[in-house]
Amino acid sequence: MYGLIRRMLFSLEPEKSHRIAKIAISSGLLRSQVTNNRLKTSVNGIQSDNPVGLAAGFDKDCEVFGNLARMGFGFVTVGSITKDKREGNPKPRIVRYPRDAALVNAMGLPSKGIDYCLKNLKSVETPVIASIASFDPYGIPLLHKAIEPLVSGVEINISSPTFRGTLEDASIVSSALSGIRNEKPLFLKIPHYTESERDSILSIIDGCKNAAIVAGNTKKVEEKSIAVGYGGLSGRPINGRALEIVKDIFDYTSGKKSIIACGGIFSGSDAYSALSAGADAVEIYTAFIYRGPFAATMINNELLRIMDDKQIMSVGEIRKA
Numbered sequence: 001m002y003g004l005i006r007r008m009l010f011s012l013e014p015e016k017s018h019r020i021a022k023i024a025i026s027s028g029l030l031r032s033q034v035t036n037n038r039l040k041t042s043v044n045g046i047q048s049d050n051p052v053g054l055a056a057g058f059d060k061d062c063e064v065f066g067n068l069a070r071m072g073f074g075f076v077t078v079g080s081i082t083k084d085k086r087e088g089n090p091k092p093r094i095v096r097y098p099r100d101a102a103l104v105n106a107m108g109l110p111s112k113g114i115d116y117c118l119k120n121l122k123s124v125e126t127p128v129i130a131s132i133a134s135f136d137p138y139g140i141p142l143l144h145k146a147i148e149p150l151v152s153g154v155e156i157n158i159s160s161p162t163f164r165g166t167l168e169d170a171s172i173v174s175s176a177l178s179g180i181r182n183e184k185p186l187f188l189k190i191p192h193y194t195e196s197e198r199d200s201i202l203s204i205i206d207g208c209k210n211a212a213i214v215a216g217n218t219k220k221v222e223e224k225s226i227a228v229g230y231g232g233l234s235g236r237p238i239n240g241r242a243l244e245i246v247k248d249i250f251d252y253t254s255g256k257k258s259i260i261a262c263g264g265i266f267s268g269s270d271a272y273s274a275l276s277a278g279a280d281a282v283e284i285y286t287a288f289i290y291r292g293p294f295a296a297t298m299i300n301n302e303l304l305r306i307m308d309d310k311q312i313m314s315v316g317e318i319r320k321a
């Protein structure tokens with residue numbers, strides 16, 4: 001069924017399909033759920049009914065998260081939210097690669113701004129994590145303070161391709177993050193770092209002691225069909241590196257930090273590999289586009305079948321023993 005709808009949506013320009021998908025989601029008719037205690041997980045203190053969350057970027061302005069929360073996700077990430085309204089990069093800024101089950105985007109962090117998002121946020125039955133982003137790292141503690149009371153946790157985005165320059169001085173990012181006083185779970189979303197970026201990313205992680213890690217964002221690539229000439233690759237091609245990074249962070253922190261794996265997770269088997277590599281949960285974005293509105297439920301059901309075969313009783317048991 002979704003095959004047909006996908007063909008129709010994929011015949012349109014990606015941002016137009018996104019707007020149509022959001023209208024369909026806001027109808028509230030797309031509902032799905034897997035209820036099985038064996039899927040429950042805890043991520044840095046957030047209790048989630050299942051380990052498959054929605055990654056940041058789909059509901060940037062907190063407009064449909066209440067409905068997304070009823071579509072089988074264990075948790076939903078809204079944002080990334082910036083302080084002021086931003087248009088983002090010029091279009092075209094998303095391109096699809098269906099043969100690779102991939103996307104390249106250079107949205108450039110469009111946002112309706114924090115005041116708009118604060119008006120929309122309300123408590124729903126599924127945990128909601130707000131992703132925040134700021135070009136001035138010292139703006140992050142202020143955004144955090146404003147949004148934390150309204151959500152289950154806050155994710156700091158230091159990883160969009162748009163920002164990579166900011167990371168060149170890890171000490172500035174660390175010093176800015178040290179200004180955060182969190183009462184709710186904190187998450188740091190890191191890039192799919194290269195070997196030469198590893199030390200500065202690890203130093204930021206060290207400085208952000210109580211933050212769980214979301215590993216990670218898209219991979220920066222050159223892309224001629226995008227107006228700015230580059231973008232972030234997401235989907236299947238980045239899954240291998242995403243898992244290497246999860247393993248690296250797990251080993252570096254001796255398994256003491258909660259980790260959410262993100263990057264090219266499409267199936268229960270991908271989720272199982274990510275949990276085995278050391279993650280407590282996974283996040284998806286591109287799989288939601290390619291597999292459809294019930295992607296989270298499909299992944300959870302596939303994961304349950306693997307758990308049955310291996311006689312595993314809980315998600316926690318899968319995490320790197």
Ligand SMILES: Cc1cc2nc3c(=O)[nH]c(=O)nc-3n(C[C@H](O)[C@H](O)[C@H](O)COP(=O)(O)O)c2cc1C
Pocket residue numbers: 055056057058060079080094103105107109131157160189216217218233234235236238262263264265283284285286287
């Ligand atoms: C169109 C698009 C917009 C995105 N916007 C954001 C964003 O605003 N903030 C963020 O942290 N990540 C953003 N991402 C990255 C995703 O959250 C995710 O980290 C990345 O796509 C890798 O996961 P995937 O392979 O499951 O898509 C975006 C991704 C896409 C495709």
